[in-house]
Amino acid sequence: MSPQPAMVEVRAVHKSFGPLDVLKGVDLRVAAGEVTVVIGPSGSGKSTLLRTLNHLEKVDSGTVAVDGTLIGYRRSGDRLYELREREILRQRTRIGFVFQDFHLFPHLTVVENLTEAPVSALGRSRKAATATALALLDRVGLADKADAYPRQLSGGQQQRVAIARALALEPKLLLFDEPTSALDPELVGEVLDVIKDLARRGTTMIVVTHEIGFAREVADTVVFMADGRIVEQGPPGQLLDAPREARTRAFLAKVL
Amino acid sequence: MPLTAEPPAATSAPPGADGPETLRVVPVRHPWRWAAVAVTAVLLAQFVHGLATNPAWEWAVFAQYVTAPAVLHAVGTTLRLTAYGTALGFALGIVLAFLRLSASPFLRAVAHGYVWVFRSVPLIVQLLFWFNLAYLYRRIDLGVPFGPGFFSFPTTDLVGAMGAAVLGLALHQAAYAAEIVRGGVLAVDAGQREAAAALGIPRLRQLRRIVLPQAMRAIAPNAANEVISLFKGTSIVSVMAIGELFYQVQVIYGRTGRVVPLLMVATVWYLLLTGALSVLQHHVERHFAKGATR
Ligand SMILES: Nc1ncnc2c1ncn2[C@@H]1O[C@H](COP(=O)(O)OP(=O)(O)OP(=O)(O)O)[C@@H](O)[C@H]1O
Numbered sequence: 298m299s300p301q302p303a304m305v306e307v308r309a310v311h312k313s314f315g316p317l318d319v320l321k322g323v324d325l326r327v328a329a330g331e332v333t334v335v336i337g338p339s340g341s342g343k344s345t346l347l348r349t350l351n352h353l354e355k356v357d358s359g360t361v362a363v364d365g366t367l368i369g370y371r372r373s374g375d376r377l378y379e380l381r382e383r384e385i386l387r388q389r390t391r392i393g394f395v396f397q398d399f400h401l402f403p404h405l406t407v408v409e410n411l412t413e414a415p416v417s418a419l420g421r422s423r424k425a426a427t428a429t430a431l432a433l434l435d436r437v438g439l440a441d442k443a444d445a446y447p448r449q450l451s452g453g454q455q456q457r458v459a460i461a462r463a464l465a466l467e468p469k470l471l472l473f474d475e476p477t478s479a480l481d482p483e484l485v486g487e488v489l490d491v492i493k494d495l496a497r498r499g500t501t502m503i504v505v506t507h508e509i510g511f512a513r514e515v516a517d518t519v520v521f522m523a524d525g526r527i528v529e530q531g532p533p534g535q536l537l538d539a540p541r542e543a544r545t546r547a548f549l550a551k552v553l
Numbered sequence: 554m555p556l557t558a559e560p561p562a563a564t565s566a567p568p569g570a571d572g573p574e575t576l577r578v579v580p581v582r583h584p585w586r587w588a589a590v591a592v593t594a595v596l597l598a599q600f601v602h603g604l605a606t607n608p609a610w611e612w613a614v615f616a617q618y619v620t621a622p623a624v625l626h627a628v629g630t631t632l633r634l635t636a637y638g639t640a641l642g643f644a645l646g647i648v649l650a651f652l653r654l655s656a657s658p659f660l661r662a663v664a665h666g667y668v669w670v671f672r673s674v675p676l677i678v679q680l681l682f683w684f685n686l687a688y689l690y691r692r693i694d695l696g697v698p699f700g701p702g703f704f705s706f707p708t709t710d711l712v713g714a715m716g717a718a719v720l721g722l723a724l725h726q727a728a729y730a731a732e733i734v735r736g737g738v739l740a741v742d743a744g745q746r747e748a749a750a751a752l753g754i755p756r757l758r759q760l761r762r763i764v765l766p767q768a769m770r771a772i773a774p775n776a777a778n779e780v781i782s783l784f785k786g787t788s789i790v791s792v793m794a795i796g797e798l799f800y801q802v803q804v805i806y807g808r809t810g811r812v813v814p815l816l817m818v819a820t821v822w823y824l825l826l827t828g829a830l831s832v833l834q835h836h837v838e839r840h841f842a843k844g845a846t847r
């Protein structure tokens with residue numbers, strides 16, 4: 298048992314797309330302030346699991362709770378009532394999501410990308426939101442790009458903007474879906490450096506990645522998924538160097 | 554006799570032998586392009602000369618009427634019809650586009666049906682329908698559906714000739730606008746909506762601030778086409794005796810018999826105003842191209 302209270306509590310989550318069972322009963326607990334890295338073969342359900350955590354994907358059964366609050370549903374007795382879209386949107390402001398392909402808003406400047414959600418979803422003043430945005434851009438090393446448009450930036454810079462955009466809502470939890478997979482190799486480092494800096498500051502994060510070196514360096518817990526299930530999890534030293542399960546060993550033999 | 558002059562030194566010295574700075578670039582010549590330019594210029598000059606010297610054009614009559622108060626007033630009416638038709642047509646078109654994109658099969662089918670009907674029936678047939686609406690429904694009641702009415706108007710009070718024209722143009726325009734808007738929205742990467750949803754941005758705001766501005770890149774050129782064809786299409790409402798440009802010109806040449814110069818009056822106004830709309834289009838497109846290039 299972790300001494301920290303759970304930031305994320307996933308219980309018996311099932312999810313299928315038509316006939317395809319993608320998540321076959323996933324349980325996961327992430328303590329506050331910890332970094333969890335999820336690895337596993339392509340198609341094992343890593344992205345789907347991550348997307349259920351902020352209800353971008355609905356679960357078929359099971360529950361997801363973040364910071365003690367059920368995501369997407371309200372419980373009353375033994376029933377779960379689906380929340381209205383407006384309430385789900387409110388819940389999402391507490392959970393940052395960073396996509397593989399950045400998904401920055403191309404028609405807005407970098408600083409407008411960062412202020413849009415704080416202003417429209419949290420009702421912050423534009424002035425306060427801009428001040429926060431500039432401070433965040435400084436933190437990810439892009440203070441001079443505030444008025445650029447996303448397409449004028451390199452991939453690594455765009456992903457750092459996307460991270461800053463997620464941080465602008467001051468989320469309790471940050472989710473990363475392969476944040477460096479769309480990047481040229483020489484740009485991977487600058488994005489991982491930003492994520493490492495967040496880890497040092499005690500941000501609770503779940504990172505899906507194929508960067509095993511990063512997992513070893515930053516993760517408190519590494520989770521290995523295969524075929525819609527969590528096969529094994531543990532501290533990086535144990536899971537990466539002395540895996541108990543044969544499937545984990547087979548996967549690591551391929552990627553290391 | 555050689556047909557072409559030998560380029561000096563080109564064959565005697567290997568390239569770069571006396572340094573690249575001494576080599577001159579000779580662009581390719583395009584003799585046929587020049588021939589085409591000459592022929593076109595001659596034809597154009599003949600055409601302009603004909604316009605200026607042929608007395609049948611009656612430029613004096615043209616000058617007399619082109620800024621006559623009756624004509625200017627008619628131009629105003631044409632612009633009003635275009636403006637109302639565009640504003641109402643696109644407002645309804647946006648609603649229809651989102652009905653067609655909605656999750657409800659019923660709403661989708663209704664919007665689809667609307668587009669089918671109003672794209673199928675020729676505009677002139679619709680206009681005559683609306684013009685004759687007063688015969689179809691003598692009175693219009695506002696109240697509970699299928700129940701008692703609270704207010705009641707004679708239809709002719711509500712739908713005059715101008716009202717019928719605007720209604721017809723707008724309903725017709727809405728069917729086309731719906732398809733243009735829908736196409737524009739579909740052209741926006743689904744990841745944009747998803748990113749906005751992940752940030753908790755309220756739904757209407759997602760549409761207004763994230764989706765529609767990007768959709769406008771695809772919408773604007775088609776919408777401009779529609780506005781311009783509506784602008785010319787207003788000439789159809791002359792069948793309803795509404796004093797727009799074409800009707801007014803017909804009235805004047807009916808009285809004076811000067812057909813050609815008065816058609817020219819209408820033509821010149823249509824040309825000028827379409828030109829102005831094209832300039833507007835250019836600026837609108839540039840506005841929505843923000844961030845589209847490096
Ligand atoms: N919206 C969808 N509709 C149908 N099938 C889907 C959908 N999203 C994912 N899938 C399928 O679910 C399975 C798991 O997908 P998921 O994206 O979660 O895998 P992943 O572990 O993230 O893989 P990768 O490492 O390639 O990103 C895949 O077989 C995928 O084809």
Ligand SMILES: [Mg+2]
Pocket residue numbers: 343344345474475
């Ligand atoms: Mg994935």
